[in-house]
Amino acid sequence: MASADTTSYAPLTEDTEADVTVIGGGIAGLCTAWELSRTGRRVVVLEADRIAAGVTGYTTAKLSSLHTLVYDRLRRTRGSGAALQYAVSQQGAVERVAEVAQELGIDCELERFPAFTYVRDPAGTDQLRAEADAAREAGLPASYVTETGLPFDVAGAVRVEDQLLFHPRKYLLALAEDLRGRGGGVYERTRATGLHEGSPCRVTTETGATVTSREVVVATHYPVFDRALLFTRLSPRRELVVAAPIETGRDIGGMYITEEEGKRSVRTAPYGADRRLLVVTGETFTPGTGDTIERFKKLADWTVRNFPGTEIAYRWAAQDNDSTDTVPLIGPFHPGARHTYVATGFGGWGLSGGVLAGSLLTGLITGDPPPWAGLYDPRRLWGPVREAPAFLSHQAKVGMHFIGDRLRTTHVDSVADIPPGTGAVVRVGGQRAAVYRDEEGTVQAVSARCTHLGCLVAFNAAETAWECPCHGSRFGTEGTVLQGPALHPLEQLDLGRDV
Numbered sequence: 001m002a003s004a005d006t007t008s009y010a011p012l013t014e015d016t017e018a019d020v021t022v023i024g025g026g027i028a029g030l031c032t033a034w035e036l037s038r039t040g041r042r043v044v045v046l047e048a049d050r051i052a053a054g055v056t057g058y059t060t061a062k063l064s065s066l067h068t069l070v071y072d073r074l075r076r077t078r079g080s081g082a083a084l085q086y087a088v089s090q091q092g093a094v095e096r097v098a099e100v101a102q103e104l105g106i107d108c109e110l111e112r113f114p115a116f117t118y119v120r121d122p123a124g125t126d127q128l129r130a131e132a133d134a135a136r137e138a139g140l141p142a143s144y145v146t147e148t149g150l151p152f153d154v155a156g157a158v159r160v161e162d163q164l165l166f167h168p169r170k171y172l173l174a175l176a177e178d179l180r181g182r183g184g185g186v187y188e189r190t191r192a193t194g195l196h197e198g199s200p201c202r203v204t205t206e207t208g209a210t211v212t213s214r215e216v217v218v219a220t221h222y223p224v225f226d227r228a229l230l231f232t233r234l235s236p237r238r239e240l241v242v243a244a245p246i247e248t249g250r251d252i253g254g255m256y257i258t259e260e261e262g263k264r265s266v267r268t269a270p271y272g273a274d275r276r277l278l279v280v281t282g283e284t285f286t287p288g289t290g291d292t293i294e295r296f297k298k299l300a301d302w303t304v305r306n307f308p309g310t311e312i313a314y315r316w317a318a319q320d321n322d323s324t325d326t327v328p329l330i331g332p333f334h335p336g337a338r339h340t341y342v343a344t345g346f347g348g349w350g351l352s353g354g355v356l357a358g359s360l361l362t363g364l365i366t367g368d369p370p371p372w373a374g375l376y377d378p379r380r381l382w383g384p385v386r387e388a389p390a391f392l393s394h395q396a397k398v399g400m401h402f403i404g405d406r407l408r409t410t411h412v413d414s415v416a417d418i419p420p421g422t423g424a425v426v427r428v429g430g431q432r433a434a435v436y437r438d439e440e441g442t443v444q445a446v447s448a449r450c451t452h453l454g455c456l457v458a459f460n461a462a463e464t465a466w467e468c469p470c471h472g473s474r475f476g477t478e479g480t481v482l483q484g485p486a487l488h489p490l491e492q493l494d495l496g497r498d499v
């Protein structure tokens with residue numbers, strides 16, 4: 001966000017018509033819109049805030065087909081053919097970015113590096129050997145190695161050659177401009193609030209304007225207008241990121257990830273003439289749970305311990321959604337959908353996933369889907385519950401948060417118990433209020449009931465935001481929606497004499 005241009009496209013203020021409406025201007029929405037515009041269709045993109053500034057603006061930006069551990073699991077659960085299709089489609093997306101960047105002359109800091117999934121604990125090496133074998137069988141240039149460019153020893157690693165690092169905002173802002181050059185529309189600060197599915201479809205917006213189109217793509221990260229009850233198949237996972245400059249001579253020569261130690265993902269990016277920016281991600285958690293300040297400290301300590309002498313210059317957080325069978329959901333929105341589509345559930349790998357969504361949804365809409373489309377079809381989860389353990393575990397978690405008894409950490413008895421700079425949930429006059437007291441002592445109260453499906457929100461002190469553990473909606477201290485699936489702000493409350 002700090003190293004790319006900002007955008008200021010005008011909101012949609014008048015009713016308009018298009019061939020396709022794309023709701024959501026992240027990598028999935030923008031790649032879909034751009035690919036469709038290349039087929040001659042008029043496409044309108046509606047973005048609630050600014051384009052490429054949602055999860056896509058705060059990602060680690062590895063563009064890779066090595067997704068921690070996926071190939072051996074796919075081979076075992078859905079067969080070797082599924083693992084092959086996954087590799088072909090994901091690596092195809094990696095190459096698509098290189099191709100488009102060259103064709104449009106986009107300087108998006110593309111760099112080729114190998115990708116590694118590593119373990120430090122020797123107990124994990126068998127799993128990595130199996131992954132290297134499955135990835136190779138799926139056609140990727142994969143091998144099992146014990147040497148990496150990391151400044152510490154590993155017990156073993158899967159290595160896949162020829163992966164990419166890039167700057168997703170630089171890439172996507174160029175696609176948006178190219179799309180507009182082809183007669184498409186990009187409207188920011190235009191939240192879609194209603195979807196009428198028909199022939200044609202109609203999308204209504206917060207600004208009052210409506211878009212009428214034959215097809216609609218919902219690419220809002222967590223899907224809004226969830227006709228397929230996809231929220232039962234998606235669990236939100238927030239992650240923290242810290243970044244520190246290092247000298248070029250200390251570069252690690254690749255992109256790395258491990259599931260150990262609460263997950264660690266490491267890459268570097270260009271950062272001036274003789275330095276690179278080391279970017280470290282980890283400490284995954286369900287939004288609205290636990291102590292995020294403590295987690296940031298753990299991640300920063302890990303970074304400084306493993307890369308001695310570094311000083312953390314940036315820190316941020318973002319979240320992605322895991323589908324219950326760990327494969328993204330890209331395709332028809334619900335079992336009866338004829339003109340509506342969705343792209344979601346990227347499980348931490350939505351850069352290749354978002355680019356792939358662009359090709360897949362364009363193929364479906366133009367009647368020429370790629371041979372691997374079925375792998376990602378969201379309707380696969382509507383048969384017998386194949387992903388039963390993950391599905392049941394997510395439902396159980398949501399149920400628990402719905403009742404609210406896991407959230408005691410941010411619950412207090414009275415508003416007076418809330419110190420400056422923090423927030424807590426308080427029962428006031430029979431309802432639960434989410435109360436924030438700023439550093440000057442001013443109190444801001446909103447309803448603690450999430451406007452999505454009514455779970456109780458909890459306070460994230462490191463990011464000064466209210467978070468809903470059920471499906472990951474996030475709200476500012478005045479109740480504004482920071483992240484969906486919620487469409488509406490938390491209701492403002494006047495605590496009057498109760499403060």
Ligand SMILES: Cc1cc2nc3c(=O)[nH]c(=O)nc-3n(C[C@H](O)[C@H](O)[C@H](O)COP(=O)(O)OP(=O)(O)OC[C@H]3O[C@@H](n4cnc5c(N)ncnc54)[C@H](O)[C@@H]3O)c2cc1C
Pocket residue numbers: 023024025026027028029046047048049050051052053054055056057058059060061062063064190191192193219220221224238239240241281317318319320343344346347348349350351352353354484487
């Ligand atoms: C910390 C972190 C690191 C990651 N690192 C990697 C990585 O290295 N490689 C990788 O492949 N993936 C990575 N991912 C995952 C990847 O970043 C995401 O999967 C991907 O960016 C999701 O893109 P998206 O387009 O679905 O969502 P977003 O980028 O969030 O876009 C959705 C857009 O929809 C808009 N929107 C929401 N509701 C509405 C509405 N009602 N109307 C209009 N617009 C709306 C939002 O404002 C947003 O701009 C990472 C994720 C995290 C959290």
Ligand code: FES
Pocket residue numbers: 450451452453454455468469470471472473484485486
């Ligand atoms: S995000 Fe679904 S209830 Fe809050």
